[in-house]
Amino acid sequence: SGLEQIQALNLTEDDLPSCPKSSPFLSGPLKVSFPLHLTMDEIAQKNPWVQMGGHYQPPNCWALHHTAVIIPYRARRKHLYQLLYHLHPFLQRQQIHYTIYVVHQIDNNTFNRGKLLNVGFKEAMKENNWQCIYFHDVDLIPEDDRNVYGCSVLPMHSAVAIDKFQYKLPYQTYFGGVTALRPTHYLKINGFPNNYWGWGGEDDDIASRIFLNKMFITRPPAAFGRYRMLKHGHDKGNEVNPKRFHLLSSTHIRWRRNGINTLNYKLLSKEQTQLYTNFTKAPLKYC
Numbered sequence: 001s002g003l004e005q006i007q008a009l010n011l012t013e014d015d016l017p018s019c020p021k022s023s024p025f026l027s028g029p030l031k032v033s034f035p036l037h038l039t040m041d042e043i044a045q046k047n048p049w050v051q052m053g054g055h056y057q058p059p060n061c062w063a064l065h066h067t068a069v070i071i072p073y074r075a076r077r078k079h080l081y082q083l084l085y086h087l088h089p090f091l092q093r094q095q096i097h098y099t100i101y102v103v104h105q106i107d108n109n110t111f112n113r114g115k116l117l118n119v120g121f122k123e124a125m126k127e128n129n130w131q132c133i134y135f136h137d138v139d140l141i142p143e144d145d146r147n148v149y150g151c152s153v154l155p156m157h158s159a160v161a162i163d164k165f166q167y168k169l170p171y172q173t174y175f176g177g178v179t180a181l182r183p184t185h186y187l188k189i190n191g192f193p194n195n196y197w198g199w200g201g202e203d204d205d206i207a208s209r210i211f212l213n214k215m216f217i218t219r220p221p222a223a224f225g226r227y228r229m230l231k232h233g234h235d236k237g238n239e240v241n242p243k244r245f246h247l248l249s250s251t252h253i254r255w256r257r258n259g260i261n262t263l264n265y266k267l268l269s270k271e272q273t274q275l276y277t278n279f280t281k282a283p284l285k286y287c
């Protein structure tokens with residue numbers, strides 16, 4: 001394949017022309033449907049250019065964006081299959097260089113999305129010098145490929161218009177679902193807080209961190225930032241966090257000493273599957 005050739009010849013940025021600013025393969029609005037009974041093999045067969053570990057780079061041009069997509073995950077297998085089924089072709093049409101990482105919390109403790117995303121950031125940056133990090137909920141399926149997964153100079157909130165919220169922002173400072181930052185900005189705001197256990201608040205905390213660091217967020221046009229949310233009930237082990245408002249009231253005091261600089265974890269395993277790289281965080285008692 002073209003990609004194997006690039007790797008065999010060790011081609012670099014100097015050997016390939018840059019990819020165009022706007023990919024010629026974009027389709028615009030997409031008809032998103034959810035096929036039943038997807039399997040990994042079936043999805044892999046539809047994505048022959050994706051390499052082990054869920055890695056891709058365009059074969060004939062040097063990508064303008066180098067993006068790690070990080071998915072926080074526990075017990076949502078059907079959602080993960082749907083996301084992989086839609087996201088791989090979507091990203092390839094955008095001609096970007098990317099890897100999909102899944103960060104798995106396997107214990108039965110309360111879910112901690114913020115901490116998992118910090119783990120994903122740390123581990124993904126060990127693998128590659130990514131220029132853009134996308135934090136992507138497993139249940140959000142993009143509906144327009146002009147929503148390009150690359151970073152600009154500002155932190156990006158991509159999930160602007162979700163069907164569940166009647167394709168409107170639930171509130172003006174909402175920064176959840178699908179967001180992106182450059183690693184330098186992520187480090188500047190000290191990443192996500194590690195101490196939000198259960199549902200809610202960590203997304204508002206990271207939004208505050210951005211504002212406290214005198215940055216603004218940007219969003220794609222609502223016509224591009226459209227998503228369908230896969231249906232789910234309330235997950236076991238992710239009960240609404242009653243402490244979230246209290247925690248949010250002191251983000252301005254805590255952000256410097258709770259985040260990527262105080263992240264403490266162990267990895268139980270790291271595996272490359274056909275369609276993504278999986279990081280499994282060790283159960284809490286080990287870290």
Ligand code: UDH
Nearest residue numbers: 072073074075076111137138139176201203235238
């Ligand atoms: N997740 C899992 N397993 C779980 C719980 C959460 O994988 O048991 C992951 C998954 O990627 C999911 C994400 O965490 O998409 C977010 O959890 P959620 O789907 O329960 O969140 P929800 O869909 O988000 O309810 C809507 C947020 C809007 C309100 C924002 C308030 N700040």
